[in-house]
Amino acid sequence: MKQIVTRFPPSPTGTLHLGGARTALFNWLYARKNNGKFIFRLEDTDLERSRQEYVDQILCAMEWLGLSYDEGPYYQTKRFDVYREFAKKLYEAGKAYYCTCTPEELDAMREKAMAEGGKPKYDGRCREKKLPPGPGAALRLKIPLTGHTSFTDVVRGRITFPNEELDDLVILRSDGTPTYHLAVVVDDITMGVNTIIRGDDHVSNTPRQVLIYQALEEPLPVYAHVPMVLGPDKKKLSKRHGAASVMEYRDMGFLPEALLNFLARLGWSCGDQEFFTREDLVEKFSLENLGRSAGVFDADKLLDLNAAHIRAASPESLQEPLLYHLRKMGLPEPAPAALPAIIRTLQPRSKTLAEMAEKAAFYLRPEVAFDEKAVEKHLNTEAEPLLAAILDKVSRADFGDEKALEAAFAAVMETFSLGFGKLAHPVRVALTGGTVSPGMFEMMQALGKEKTLDRISDALDRIRTGRGFRA
């Protein structure tokens, strides 16, 4: 069996968005799953709209997502000679011809066709003129006037287009540059691409490309057109739906694994499984389980998946990404050794890394930021003896042992005949400034003995001296 070769060919006319990322993912998965090859190519033949900053952003996004490629990035602008060579072949074989129609003439033709109730298309008026190449002349592919063009799509089955619907497409512009259709086909042929997984907005382009393959007498690749990703209003996903570009998700605190998991499940399924690691996906991906209908992007589901991936991750693997958000928030950097413990306490309660960074703030800030209401309710004179007692017990406890901390609290509860809650609330406020936090003991351990004692005695101090708490 031949090696599977897939590719992802974005055009650098915008950032990598979710739809593109999913297409890239499917191609990557299929290649990895089959020990195939994944090629990355930039379709930058539109000199007007292509921009270097987009190239950079796409490269960066691919890297962040971890979609490694075996070949590339190739740039179509560096391969013009190849396309011209193929175009020449077509011209010399009489399968393509030059056309000198002006844009105005073309517009008029389309309008006329439309008025007659047909499809707007080129009427082929230069087809038999045998015009020579030259300035102002574009090369068009001569396609059959009658009959049908069909191809088999792995997800949709056989798709057939009447040739009358098609027109003689331009393959070389009058300035000699290749158009999209020629460039993709030539690239895919010369790069050995045999499996094309792409958005289904390309199905109506496919017969044109099939015709180019046929004119070139090359075998067709396997096509798999995946449904589009839609916004909540069921329109093609775009900037107007909020964050559409991949890198924005990193900044919002998403894990690439979570985004990949989410994207994979949008348009693909594997029974009832919802949570997938990268390895799961590679192992279980198959073209057969791709869906046929368009899917709406659901931010809540992404968030849920992200939370699940955060929970499942090792604290160590979360360090770097969390640091990114901590720095962005201008928080003091924690000692590297202290970070995993902090992360561990926050994992079950953070849906994003940005949220985790916010929740980590109390551990890191030199001064506790007190919430006024919490102070009023829990750090009053009533709490004073409690805090004094707990400070005493805790100062003699071994912080490496959660049981010791528990025992310290139990002793104070006993002395005052109080429930855990009555005691925990003031301590929590003293330690964190607020009423919401990770579990008491794991939190104290992550905070460390020194800070824990400091903060309790500081709170005590404030109560005794009547010194105000400031947020």
Place this chain on the structure above:
RNA sequence: GUCCCCAUCGUCUAGCCUGGCCCAGGACACCGGCCUUUCACGCCGGCGACAGGGGUUCAAAUCCCCUUGGGGACGCCA
């Protein structure tokens, strides 16, 4: 307008090819409850869909046709 594609809970989907196990299963969201030192996590329960109409068949979410709805494509853009 013309052509192509699609159609299961609000959303992502399983089931459809190879009809009966489906008065349709899972997940997210939402609503209750449990657990509990707070917030989460977790667990239990609830709400909620085969677009409509015709066929075929003993039997249709599953097969066929029509309607409706949605999407995409019709560039010397990709």
